Amino acid sequence: MLRVLSVASEAVPLVKTGGLADVAGALPAALAPHGVAMTSLLPGYPPVLRALAKPLVAWKFDDLLGHKGRLLAGQLGGQDLLVLDAPALFDREGGPYGDANGRDWPDNWLRFAALSLAAADLAVRQGFDILHAHDWQAGMAPTYLRYRHAGQATPSVMTVHNMAFQGHFGREIFDRLGLPAAAWSIDGVEYHGGVGFLKAGMAAANVITTVSPSYAREIRLPEFGMGLEGLVASRGTQVRGIVNGIDPAEWNPANDGHLAARYTAASLARRRGNKRALEAEFGLESDDGPLFIVVSRLTWQKGMDVLVDVADHLVHSGGRLALLGSGDAGLVAGLSAAAARHPGRIGIRIGYDEALSHRMQAGGDAILVPSRFEPCGLTQLYGLAYGCVPVVARTGGLADTVIDANIAALAAGAATGIQFNSVSAPALADAISRTIALYRQPALWKAIQRAGMKADFTWAGSGALYAQLYRELAGKS
Ligand code: ADP
Ligand code: GLC
Secondary structure: OEEEEEEOOOEOOOEOOOHHHHHHHHHHHHHHHHOEEEEEEEEOOHHHHHHOOOOEEEEEEEEEOOEEEEEEEEEEOOEEEEEEEOHHHHOOOOOOOEOOOOOEOOOHHHHHHHHHHHHHHHHHHOOOOEEEEEOHHHOHHHHHHHHHOOOOOOOEEEEEOOOOOOOEEOHHHHHHOOOOHHHOOOOOOEEOOEEEHHHHHHHHOOEEEEOOHHHHHHOOOHHHHOOOHHHHHHOHHHEEEOOOOEOOOOOOOOOOOOOOOOOOHHHHHHHHHHHHHHHHHOOOOOOOOOEEEEEEEEOOOOOHHHHHHHHHHHHHOOOEEEEEEEEOHHHHHHHHHHHHHOOOOEEEEEOOOHHHHHHHHHHOOEEEEOOOOOOOOOHHHHHHHHOOEEEEEOOHHHHHHOOEOOHHHHHHOOOOEEEEOOOOHHHHHHHHHHHHHHHOOHHHHHHHHHHHHHOOOEOHHHHHHHHHHHHHHHOOO
16 A cells, blocks of 8 residues: 555535645545555644544644644545644634635744644654645645655655645745755745745645646646746646546435435436526526526636626526625626626525535536636536536636537537637627527437536546556655
């Protein structure tokens, strides 16, 4: 068995703000069949500590950047979980990154540097074969391995789930990070005169991965690399793309406890019950036209401003829209105004609701994902699995996972969704029109739904790729 320590700032079912949690939560079970025993390390936020039944103390740290901490043992996805119990850093009400009003905690640099230091020390002391760090919050773990354990460092993998979040802090924190002066350099932690956690992790890790092959290529360009494109290019073949999977235990319409009616590709007619329930839940009229859904953070990345611009077109073309999301106040206002203009045709729910997100995938006809960039994207994968046809921008993981319903793909029975090129109001409006035209041809539509449901986006393939990567790095291939 290869022993891998995974460190992330969130993981389902314990704490989630986005797709990182789905991935970090699903990976341990996905890797077990490939001879990888993954131990996950998470911060001891209150809900995580509460979920530990009878925690055993597995390890103690006397000085994590000036704080005491201990590791409590539990289970995640049937595999070992370690929780960093450091009350001064993590025992606070609010979200994992900020207070109830959405303001970032001012000591986030310290919280996540301490998490990373714990991971690096643990990986070396307990002889893990690999350390796998996710996103900027874990970016200092490969850095601590490099500078504090030089010569005996555990090989590390840095996975970038989103280049837009880099963990950039001022120069003044450097002296408190417990790093040697040599780390303050252009190939160390220094980034535009401050400290970059993601940058540092990408510079120090043996291999960088990101969550789709297309995004791995895109981040070589300034538009997607967001300042780190030079570093990405300089790491050459040490930058790989491995697409995310979905957890069939959570996302399977045949046995999803959240649904009014469960179904398979062979019983698609049963979706109607879910559609009617969803219409009622969102106060929408019932008719024969398509019901579009959106489940998303409401941000510029996700193209939600463009969605606001095409809301009228969607309704005038005979569509309806049910949207669940939370995020930018300006976008909430724009979407609320659209819903007010079109009562019975557009319904929105502002907030975070996991169960509702399942009911939407099961009752909606098509899911709109007009992202400007999308490292992988999970909601289109859930759409595929649920027969809720994805309508996606051709970028990153969206481009890699959806097969556009062009004439050739339709003829071959391969089409699984609709792709469009630029994220602009005319392009999205055109994609919506194409979708509605396909929807009005029931046999074709059903074929698209079935092809998507047959596509395999479970973790089987990607789990094997991660396992192979770990073996390569550990010299055990
Ligand atoms: P990102 O991580 O960039 O937000 P992903 O598509 O990878 O995008 O993952 C988003 C995850 O969060 C999915 O599991 C999606 O269903 C979920 N999600 C997003 N917004 C909401 C919401 N308002 N309520 C419930 N689930 C949501
Ligand atoms: C990030 C990305 C998203 C990806 C998720 C999980 O949040 O924005 O595209 O699916 O991480 O890897």
